[in-house]
Amino acid sequence: MSLYLPCDSLARAVGADEVALALASPDLQRTSSRGLYWLEPLLEVDTPQGRIGFGPLTAADVPSVLDALQGEPSAHPLALGLVEELPYLKTQQRLLFARAGITRPLSLDDYRAHGGFEGLNRAVTIGGDETATAVFDSGLRGRGGAAFPAGIKWRTVRATQAAQKYIVCNADEGDSGTFADRMLMEGDPFLLIEGMAIAGITVGASYGYIYVRSEYPQAVATLREALDIARANGYLGANVGGSGLAFDMEVRVGAGAYICGEETALLDSLEGKRGIVRAKPPIPALKGLFGLPTLVHNVLTLASVPLILAKGAQFYRDYGMGRSLGTMPFQLAGNIRHGGLVERAFGLTLRELVEGYGGGTASGRPLKAAQVGGPLGAWVPPADFDTPLDYEAFAGIGAMLGHGGVVVADDSLDMAHMARFALQFCAEESCGKCTPCRIGSTRGVEVIDRMLAAPDQSGRDEQAIILKDLCDTMQYGSLCALGGMAPFPVVSALKHFPADFGLQSSEADQ
Numbered sequence: 440m441s442l443y444l445p446c447d448s449l450a451r452a453v454g455a456d457e458v459a460l461a462l463a464s465p466d467l468q469r470t471s472s473r474g475l476y477w478l479e480p481l482l483e484v485d486t487p488q489g490r491i492g493f494g495p496l497t498a499a500d501v502p503s504v505l506d507a508l509q510g511e512p513s514a515h516p517l518a519l520g521l522v523e524e525l526p527y528l529k530t531q532q533r534l535l536f537a538r539a540g541i542t543r544p545l546s547l548d549d550y551r552a553h554g555g556f557e558g559l560n561r562a563v564t565i566g567g568d569e570t571a572t573a574v575f576d577s578g579l580r581g582r583g584g585a586a587f588p589a590g591i592k593w594r595t596v597r598a599t600q601a602a603q604k605y606i607v608c609n610a611d612e613g614d615s616g617t618f619a620d621r622m623l624m625e626g627d628p629f630l631l632i633e634g635m636a637i638a639g640i641t642v643g644a645s646y647g648y649i650y651v652r653s654e655y656p657q658a659v660a661t662l663r664e665a666l667d668i669a670r671a672n673g674y675l676g677a678n679v680g681g682s683g684l685a686f687d688m689e690v691r692v693g694a695g696a697y698i699c700g701e702e703t704a705l706l707d708s709l710e711g712k713r714g715i716v717r718a719k720p721p722i723p724a725l726k727g728l729f730g731l732p733t734l735v736h737n738v739l740t741l742a743s744v745p746l747i748l749a750k751g752a753q754f755y756r757d758y759g760m761g762r763s764l765g766t767m768p769f770q771l772a773g774n775i776r777h778g779g780l781v782e783r784a785f786g787l788t789l790r791e792l793v794e795g796y797g798g799g800t801a802s803g804r805p806l807k808a809a810q811v812g813g814p815l816g817a818w819v820p821p822a823d824f825d826t827p828l829d830y831e832a833f834a835g836i837g838a839m840l841g842h843g844g845v846v847v848a849d850d851s852l853d854m855a856h857m858a859r860f861a862l863q864f865c866a867e868e869s870c871g872k873c874t875p876c877r878i879g880s881t882r883g884v885e886v887i888d889r890m891l892a893a894p895d896q897s898g899r900d901e902q903a904i905i906l907k908d909l910c911d912t913m914q915y916g917s918l919c920a921l922g923g924m925a926p927f928p929v930v931s932a933l934k935h936f937p938a939d940f941g942l943q944s945s946e947a948d949q
């Protein structure tokens with residue numbers, strides 16, 4: 440009887456290794472995680488009907504689970520039944536995370552048995568032009584935050600002549616509440632390698648880098664091992680997948696700054712410099728790493744490519760709405776009962792995500808707001824929770840989807856404090872290149888402090904007007920989105936929660 444337990448770092452952090460020790464079974468396989476994080480450590484056991492689950496387990500629960508397996512497993516208090524029938528999982532549309540919780544991260548056999556390298560094989564068969572066209576036609580947009588159409592970047596880099604081009608994978612994953620990149624790198628590393636290999640042979644880049652944040656040591660180690668395995672099996676090197684083309688890559692550990700996730704600062708960091716944002720143009724697709732054409736993509740963007748090739752652009756386009764096509768792995772975190780990864784086609788509502796999948800707040804108190812898209816994302820109040828998760832629909836309510844992180848807050852959270860935190864964060868993480876961000880963030884913190892200390896309403900109103908002006912300057916005058924978006928959490932907090940600032944109405948609306 441095979442047993443499966445995740446080796447994902449979150450599962451390990453909540454005790455999966457101790458559970459594995461207690462199981463002491465030669466039949467135990469350490470797989471990736473399903474991403475149903477509130478159930479970790481989640482033990483799965485093969486039955487003729489499919490895998491049944493038990494969780495969240497501690498080592499102390501192991502003897503009783505083993506006993507239950509000899510008799511009536513469903514009688515155990517931590518029995519979950521068939522894992523794939525759990526509504527949280529069953530209703531998801533897992534394309535990118537199809538293997539999550541099922542395969543062993545470093546088993547090439549598992550990867551191949553579940554569709555691995557079908558995309559690369561297809562790309563080798565159809566050649567660069569058709570591969571670039573498939574990416575373009577799929578409608579895939581960058582998952583790092585800016586949602587720029589991937590196909591346009593691919594065609595630009597492919598069309599640019601240079602002796603050397605690069606693929607750079609942005610795995611800095613700095614946004615609060617996000618973990619999809621980590622889950623994918625730790626759990627399905629060959630998928631990212633396959634996506635990068637396809638990108639390399641398509642745009643004519645012979646070398647790639649994965650820039651992984653230093654806080655992800657397990658992802659770094661797993662990727663490095665996976666690279667060795669892929670190389671030894673002909674998926675990297677002088678003749679990638681039998682294409683006759685060369686592509687190889689390495690992992691670089693990030694320098695530990697939020698701004699190093701911004702693509703041009705990341706390129707500086709990769710070059711061994713301090714991460715400072717570069718002015719655009721020139722865009723990295725033309726002059727990127729070491730001044731050479733570079734395709735920079737987020738982990739999830741690159742990892743979407745094998746599936747697009749294997750199943751076709753139309754298959755991918757059939758998911759989603761409007762110009763937001765395919766699926767998005769949303770990440771539920773913060774004050775939420777059922778935190779975890781929810782991969783669904785764009786278009787479900789924030790309410791379905793937070794109240795449906797997430798089950799509301801962990802504290803049981805009323806929901807106050809959700810911050811979507813990282814520390815620079817707007818606070819969305821429950822009144823806007825019926826907005827579909829779609830790039831354009833979110834822009835329409837003054838918010839953004841970003842990398843799909845959703846941090847939930849209950850009614851005890853003070854939004855004035857969170858607005859101050861956003862500006863403080865910006866002040867600490869600013870690269871210092873442009874004035875609105877470097878100076879504006881610090882002045883913004885001071886204005887909020889003055890507002891909160893003001894003795895009367897008119898004093899607070901006066902500071903709110905200054906704050907709104909300052910936010911405008913930062914939004915429209917900053918060189919990159921750090922300074923440009925830091926106003927989003929501030930303005931949304933002012934607009935939806937004026938009372939937290941001691942204001943009677945929202946000055947931000949005026």
Ligand SMILES: Cc1cc2nc3c(=O)[nH]c(=O)nc-3n(C[C@H](O)[C@H](O)[C@H](O)COP(=O)(O)O)c2cc1C
Pocket residue numbers: 580581582583584585586587589609610611612613614697698699700701702703735736737738740741919920921
């Ligand atoms: C301050 C800042 C931080 C960013 N952090 C990340 C990050 O951690 N990961 C990421 O993929 N993109 C991040 N981005 C977006 C990148 O600049 C860039 O748009 C992305 O790597 C392009 O890949 P994509 O086309 O796949 O989205 C950040 C942008 C800014 C302005």
Ligand code: SF4
Pocket residue numbers: 698716868869870871872873874876877917918919920921922923
């Ligand atoms: S907005 Fe901030 S982080 Fe971006 S370039 Fe200007 S100073 Fe640097």
